[in-house]
Amino acid sequence: MSSDAAPAARPVVTGIGVLSACGHGLDPLVTAVGYGKAGFSTVSRFDVARRRVRRAALLPDPPPLAEALLTVLGDACRQADPSGVGFGPNLGTTPLLLALHSDLRTAGVAAQVGAGAAEQWGLPGVTRVYTGACVAAGTAVADAAALVRAGRHPRVLVAAGHLVEPGVFAAFDAGRALARDGELRPFSSGRSGTLLGDAAVAVLVEAESAAEARGAQVLARLAGWGRSGDAHHVCRPVPDGGGMARAAEAALARAGVDAAEVGYVNANGTGSPLADRAEAAALRRVFGDRIDTLPVSSTKAVHGHALEASALLELVVTIGALRRGLLPVNAGYLGPDPDCRLDLVLDGPREAAPRYALSLNSAFGGANTALLVAA
Secondary structure (H helix, E strand, O other): OOOOOOOOOOEEEEEEEEEEOOEEOHHHHHHHHHHOOOOEEEOOOOOOOOOOOOEEEOOOOOOOHHHHHHHHHHHHHHHHOOOOOOOHHHHHHOOEEEEOOOOOOHHHHHHHHHHHHHHHHOOOOOOEEEOOHHHHHHHHHHHHHHHHHOOOOOEEEEEEEEOOOHHHHHHHHHOOOEOOOOOOOOOEOOOOOEOEEOEEEEEEEEEHHHHHHOOOOOOEEEEEEEEEEOOOOOOOOOOOOHHHHHHHHHHHHHHOOOHHHEEEEEOOOOOOHHHHHHHHHHHHHHHHHHHHHOEEEOOHHHHOEOHHHHHHHHHHHHHHHHHHOEEOOOOOOOOEOOOOOOEEOOOOOEEOOOOEEEEEEEEOOOEEEEEEEEO
């Protein structure tokens, strides 16, 4: 679905909807990550008595996943078109790209979302379902931006969702991927793993010219995007960070932006000893010594790892941080790791108004995505 043809449009984001452990909407999420207010608590949704780790970042009373996705899709559409008439007949042909965890329920959730979207907004259903692990939503956003940029559609809806459930939680716990001390500590000494989190997120990606024609507010521009594969190991990243570096460099090249113009990185930062070390190496490959003074944080330390929804959740966090002018805190930090020498945002939000920010994600299997956001 990607295209390298000459751009016919600049893709922008005009609508956002989000549900997370931090609350309903972007404002409480941006406040939480800005001040490092982690949303983790003991899991009570299902029995964790036999698990090594018992914490996650959960919605207090989550609706079924399809309902949550339809809620955030509605929020995104209303923000993009508060009058309800600006889209005209084109909304009915808008593609809907959906990122979900792959299991026996995936087809059912997609069908429910498609039926609800058809009933509420006249959409033709779900166009494509992405199940590529923790870069699923990043891949969907890249495809949406490419479709808009190539002039194939004036707008594309992207949604992603993950609600923590017993099977996935048990698998991560058994695989010793969860943080033993119940805190997610990206790039920190003493980090021991990740923690899962709930999320349902939607964005409307639109041609800037189409947004301007109907007087819509542009929240941010998707300046560039890149994807890569490590081809190294089923779950470990290549140690030198080469795969993630290629994705970031592709995003910068597509945007025609020099690395020196990037003013913030929302890192993948899962709290895994190996993954964080490889990501720090990737950032040094991309930015050189400038990484010593380039603000970096991983917002997973607040909202948790939302798996297939992570990239979209972290994209909207990045957009919200740029709009508010407060860079998120790298929460859970205990002290420096000599293998992760980064300018981490610590102790409190950092006031800044960078022109460009980079949001990075990686997945088991060595997949990487990079999304470059222009304020």
